[in-house]
Amino acid sequence: MTPAGTDRGAGRFAPSPSGDLHIGNIRSGLLSYVRARQTGRRFLWRIEDLDRVRAGSAESQLAVFAELGVAPDERPLIQSQRQEIYARALRGLDEAGLVYECYCSRKDIAQAPSAPHAPPGAYPGTCRDLGEDERAEQRRRLERKGRQPALRLRADNREHQIDDVLLGRVSALVDDLVLRRGDGVFAYNLTVVVDDAASGVDEVVRGDDLASSAPRQAYLAGLLRAPAPGWVHVPLVLNTEGRRLAKRDGAVTYQQLSAQGWTRADVFAWMQRSLGLQDVGSEWRDIDDMIAGVDFDRIARGPTVFEPPVQE
Known part of the structure; x- marks a missing residue:
């Protein structure tokens, strides 16, 4: 990219x-x-x-x-x-072995035990290492409900950092973020990285409520071989x-x-x-x-x- x-x-x-x-x-x-x-x-x-x-x-x-x-x-x-462009990026990650299906609802995630030191809302990895038989059963379960699995990134689940013009060093855990939602909509973290790279955006100015997402997006940009932008969270x-x-x-x-x-x-x-x-x-x-x-x-x-x- x-x-x-x-x-x-x-x-x-x-x-x-x-x-x-x-x-x-x-x-x-x-x-x-x-x-x-x-x-x-x-x-x-x-x-x-x-x-x-x-x-x-x-x-x-x-x-x-x-x-x-x-x-x-x-x-x-x-x-x-730009749906096909997002699909192409997702296929590239999948071919690299970095995508897996997730069958969890929001309620499932909220009720699951969290990993030690993980921030609230971080994905606990419930579906990350399921066997193929269990995946097939989970697909059938969702199909009976008229749903499909979400697709998640197989991240390293470590803390990553970016430097921000106003906030300085921003650190956040990069968990297995959603790439495509269960309703088929490509997720924000994927589309923003793909679009910024394609447009030559090399600095992002936005509200500081999104600062914790920046390490995730910088990490994903690296996997997509795209340069991460600079950040100014206001x-x-x-x-x-x-x-x-x-x-x-x-x-x-x-x-x-x-x-x-x-x-x-x-x-x-x-x-x-x-x-x-x-x-x-x-x-x-x-x-x-x-x-x-x-x-x-x-x-x-x-x-x-x-x-x-x-x-x-």
Whole structure:
């Protein structure tokens, strides 16, 4: 697997087209664009539509960023059009003896004893070393329920590390992660690695809730003979109760905020405050101000709380 044939690296924003983006999603996307512009990378957009999709969302998300002055440098990559590419990567891993069937439900995994020192949710290896007779019986059991096995990576189940621009060294156990779900959908960890490599993405800016996935993805990239990108995991935007911001928290999308009277300049002024850069230079009013004003060495390391305006 080799990156796209270009001398310039790339950053990317990869939202799921499941609805309108809230202000936290928008902030992560803008920071990805800013970082790409500051470092001379291309800025790419990926539509991750293998799972949750709401009609018109992808177009709406792109339109919001266009209104904020941001457009991708190339046509968006659409995951649903790349199924054979993911299948090819999976076949390569299988031919290397690195794939096995898993017959466990989420309940099975939650109730199984965990390996010592394994983090919560790590796969305990239940199906890893089953004999062929037992595998055949498990396949029949799932077939009677109208289901099929998931496919897992036969990982080394060791701790791996990546270096992050903001977080420093990030360590995580790489367990036998899912490559293709039981419903036939290719799993996020596989598709993101394949797509980043194919697009020449050499630095990923995204929310720090995904930081623990980075060692997994770097490990998988190595198995696929793809270069692992650099990482910039930015702090999340939380609601007033300290939980991840969600659309149920009030006026949090660009469309809702616009209806409450927010202008584009208001959005960028909030971005500046949320990053702890309100005392640096003049108030931001547009994307050019944000590109000039963001200093990744100085941005706030902790999460930001967003308090939506009261809806009238």
